[in-house]
Amino acid sequence: MTVLALVVAALFVGVVLVGVGDRLRLPWPVLLVLVGAAAAFVPGIDAPELDPELILPLFLPPLLFATAQRASWTVFRLRWRAVLFLAVLLVAATIAVVGATVVWLVPGIALAAAVAVGAAVAPPDPVAVEAVAGPVGMPRRLVSVLQSEGLFNDATALVVFQAAVAAAVAGEQPGVTTALELVWAAVGAVAVGLGAAWLAGQLAGRLTDAVAPSALTLVLPFAVYLAADAVEASGVIAVVVAALQTRQRADADDVEQRLIGGAFWNVVEMLVTAAAFALIGLELRAVVQDAGDQLGAMVADAALVAVVVIAVRAVWMLGVLVTVRRRGSPAGAAPRTAAEAAVLTWSGMRGLATLALALALPRVTADGAPFPFRTELVIIAAGVLVATLVVPGLTLPLLLRALGVREGEEVGRQAEQRLAARARKAALTELASLDRDALGLDDTVGEEVLGELRARFARLGAGEGGPGAGGAPGDDAGDRADHDRRLAALRRRREQWTRLTSLALAAARREVLAARAEPGVDPEVADRVLQRLDVRSLATSR
Template sequence: MQILLLVVGLMLAAVLLVGVGDRLRLPWPALMVVIGVLVALVPGLPDMFTLEPDLILPLFLPPLLFATAQRTSWAVFRARWRSIALLAVALVVVTVAAVAGTATLLIPGIALTAAVALGAMVAPPDPVAVEAVAGTVRIPRRLLSVLQSEGLFNDATALVVFQAAVLATVSRDELSPAGLGLRFVAGALGAVLIGLAVAWLAQSVLARLTDTTGRSALTLVLPFATYLAADELGASGVIAVVVLALQLRRNADADEAAERLTQTSIWNVVELLVTGIAFGLIGLDLRQVLIDAGDDLPRMLGHAVVVCAVVIVVRAAWMTMAWRVVRRGSDSSAAPRTGREAVLLTWCGMRGLATLALALSLPLTTADGTPFPGRTEIVLIAVSVLFTTLLIPGFTLPLLVRALGVDAEADAEKQAEKMIVLRARRAAVATMEFEQQVQGVPDDVATGMRERMKRLEGVLSGEPASEDDRQRLATLRRTRERVNTAQAAALSAARAEVLAARREPGVDPQAVDRVLRRLDLRTVLLD
């Protein structure tokens, strides 16, 4: 009963903190961590919640990864594969090496493999943390897209390094860089195949399901099933779930307006509640870490400060190098293009669920029964890096964005959404004229409908409907079936054009999704 009360309490706190965060202009996930810390530090509080470390990633990562990946597209990854490789693989490896070297100098008696395991814990910025914190701040979509792309794949690199390092520590073997590389490539390729296979199977099943509730329920189960299947087969569950989400989004039917609205609402609720529970648990787990440290806490915290500085400096140096390379190129979508963008991308390297789960999953002993070298200090350092990179940027990011002036570009990016709106309107008007001839729509009715399709620009831009528009809508609903058919065809053409734009390089998927949602709402209202 205590566990149930805690989970319900965390969900309720998440719902309330969303409103508080909006009013204070602060990211509510960071507030959720603070609430968890305050609860954990209450004197005399019994241990209410103990979650197996092996369950943290399978329970929380699949739905949150799936929800985040649905906001991007294959076109984005094709356009930014170099950035993904440099950030999700190369930067993770460099961070692991820097942290491992620092740990061997600081922690007495720690094995090199254990130090590598620590580096793998703290190396990957978390996609859930980035989306939950940075996504609420007015930063350019181009930069947020880079952060999301990095976060969706870097966990796979870190997990491979971590598992190999822990296995080598427990068995007292040596790490093989060549073996690590081969394992990562094999796991990534296997995950891509699994993600594509599950997506194909899911689409076959969805084609035979006519009930919207059942179809939506299937999409809730798929991320968990895909993650577990990939994990059992030795592939990357992270990459498999991301590939599944991208493929399902790519093959979405333009005419599934009602279902798309339903699933979007469901996933918004799921993402809110799961994120709230996850970030609340991050704060609650601080209690046990402090208890385990005991009298050595001051010394360990000193080491943690050094490792935190190393993690931040490595990312800052990497982003500075990337800026110097990008500014010489001609790719307008690359980042960082300025020193201010490099500072912002450095500040947004937030750690989260993956760091917590890997820290808690460290074994207590090695194969011969001796204690895992430096386990308590490793866990404390990992949690310290998590709190430093999550809470400090979380509460200061709005101020930093305003100070750097990069929020001005966020306003300019609305022009991209306007271009998508214009494409949808042109497709609707052209189809309306064709349908007038095919369906034999009377000239007076067709004229009114053409005018309505032309007014899609204002509707899709989010402008409120006027009283005249509402009256015209009522009139259209009373017209004959052939008018409805023509109108549905026009809106279908608009949706198809918008989805086609989503697959094109350089198009912001979230701008497309906003326009598509308004089109879907319009279609449902007309139906």
């Protein structure tokens, strides 16, 4: 089977599995892993040759960009402690403990190689976490912590992974320079991400086609990742920063672009994930074949490492719980209870990044010799992925119910209603402050339209309703002049209705975008309200 046929088949299967998962209320990343693992052993499907150096820049940038667009700078300002403790310190602790465990389990392995596999299994995956945790009623406060962790932990792991691999290839040991590389990786990546976002904004402002800006955002994450890599900065951080800054600079009037871009990136995220799991999963067949009769022992080692990974996260979450309680549970802090600590521990799901990092291990060292213990390291990483994604993904709903850590749909609806009320108030304020003379509303029709709009916005909420009065003009064959006057009045009423509705909806959109950047406002809730306003705005303008 050709590579093109494999990709098409993977995309088709991915779409089907999303539908199956939605119908069976199962997380589709888990189904992808299971189906991908089964497909790897189907006769007649030959795994394509993937260059290890292409795996990370090919799959990570679009997935990180798509996930980061659903967050905001405000969330990270509020969650900086979570980012520090989970995305940096916990990752470092996991790498250290896993590295020591692998050195103990695999006699003769170099420390650098053990650290590399520790970096591969350390970061939970934000795409997997969101796909699993979102639909099962986990409180948004916990989901937000997991998202903040997932967007930046890849950067820490990737810097350590690259330094460890470089040392292993050269036959050296990682040293103090790794810490210095991490600092530069962060600083340089922020500069690259901000610069790229500014350039993209300047270019997008000059594009007249509604689809072109979405195409630009598809190119942007790859360009940012490669630019950061060229200056030896973190491509992961650069992509996340570019996505956050691009979202922050969004214009309230970019209605069509926002709707197209949102749908576009939802499709990209799903298809890229499906293709990545399928193609990378097929690579495991060769790894398993290389293991031979040692496969059982390697799987046992992988199971032990998975237990170590979960144990490190559990101990760390208990430490965070103690810290949060001592600080008096500041707004948005998590975990606040032992039950929440257990949920956050069980939600440390590894995903595509773990498998991609493991398969990105080079096949040979600098002197041309095979990379030491590569087969076992890849199997260990794959075992940790299965243990931390498949098992928690299938049991997380049960754990949430058992511990009573669930958030009903009513909570989300109330948050949307509060934000919709703000948007409604902004629309009514805009209608009250209009310059009637400048808008030509000094006639009776204009005042009637304005009064009816105020009543509809106040009664139905921002962006709802339409011109309900003034149906088709009567056809009085005996009085053509009266018919023309009525038709002209109807057209004037329609024009004024559209103009005033557009102004009110624009004020509502600006209010929601401003609220999205405020502390305490969930970006996902703001995006849902904004989407409804965008749809109504687009319908009004047509």
